[in-house]
Amino acid sequence: MIRLSGVSRSFDGRSGRVEALRGIDLDIADGEFVAVLGRSGCGKSTLLRLIAGLLPVTAGEVTVADAPVAHPRPDVAMLFQRPALLPWRTVLDNVLLPVEIFGWKRAQHRERARQLLKLTGLAGFEKRLPHELSGGMQQRVSLCRSLIGEPRVMLMDEPFSALDALTREELSGELQRVHMETSATVVFVTHSIEEAVLLADRVVVLSPRPGRIRDIVDVSIPRPRTLGRNAHLADVARVSADLHELLAEKEPASVEVP
Numbered sequence: 001m002i003r004l005s006g007v008s009r010s011f012d013g014r015s016g017r018v019e020a021l022r023g024i025d026l027d028i029a030d031g032e033f034v035a036v037l038g039r040s041g042c043g044k045s046t047l048l049r050l051i052a053g054l055l056p057v058t059a060g061e062v063t064v065a066d067a068p069v070a071h072p073r074p075d076v077a078m079l080f081q082r083p084a085l086l087p088w089r090t091v092l093d094n095v096l097l098p099v100e101i102f103g104w105k106r107a108q109h110r111e112r113a114r115q116l117l118k119l120t121g122l123a124g125f126e127k128r129l130p131h132e133l134s135g136g137m138q139q140r141v142s143l144c145r146s147l148i149g150e151p152r153v154m155l156m157d158e159p160f161s162a163l164d165a166l167t168r169e170e171l172s173g174e175l176q177r178v179h180m181e182t183s184a185t186v187v188f189v190t191h192s193i194e195e196a197v198l199l200a201d202r203v204v205v206l207s208p209r210p211g212r213i214r215d216i217v218d219v220s221i222p223r224p225r226t227l228g229r230n231a232h233l234a235d236v237a238r239v240s241a242d243l244h245e246l247l248a249e250k251e252p253a254s255v256e257v258p
Helices: 044-052 091-095 097-101 106-119 135-147 165-182 193-199 230-246
Strands: 002-013 016-028 033-037 059-064 076-079 153-157 185-190 202-206 213-218
Touching: 002 044, 016 044, 016 213, 033 044, 033 193, 044 059, 044 076, 044 153, 044 185, 076 135, 091 097, 091 106, 091 135, 097 106, 106 135, 106 165, 135 165, 165 193, 185 193
Parallel strands: 033 185, 033 202, 076 153, 153 185
Antiparallel strands: 002 016, 002 059, 202 213
16 A cells, blocks of 8 residues: 655755655555654654655655655545644534545535544534534544545544543544544554554654664554553553663754654
8 A cells, every 4th residue: 555665855954964764665554554653853754744745755765556656645634733623614614624625526525524523423513613622522523534535544643642641542542443444544653652552553663863664563452452451451561661672772962853
């Protein structure tokens, strides 16, 4: 589904050229959930933007469904840290925004939007405005919006980082359920080791800048997963310990990259 072959990306910084990523080789299968983990500034968000077609590669190639990525695609959705909902649009109209942008038939997608809102526990909130919702509910609306076009790929850049711990755990469970029901391919950037282990099939660990793949850890814990279930708690702790060791290397002073 997604292939990165020898991908590197550099930026022009105030002190000269900044190398964000170097020589990334990664294959992500159709329907797989991959978490990308690493210290701040290692190029995690840059990697997502390259897959999304929001940035060009400096070297190498990114392909989605065997097609080179040169620009954003309608079958690739991206979810950011903040919901970025339009405050004057209702919940339903915010979910339907991509339908207008891409010129799809609104009537055809209206029922799909209602189904997604029901799937994420937002049935009955269709006519509410964003300011009437909690932060967690707003992020659920954003998740529904990213799913409205039934994307083959979902790119998620720390979508739960601004939420409190309880809401974050709740939405992690919702995301697991949505992924299991839609079978979309997910690339999920996070700083949280526990979150990565709870959600992903594989965890890609990036080295400090320039970001390189230091290791890929398989997570074979049965789904759905939760920290509250003793059967999974030991497995989460074991994989988390491995990842803590991988990330133990001190990061040299560096410039934060996009």
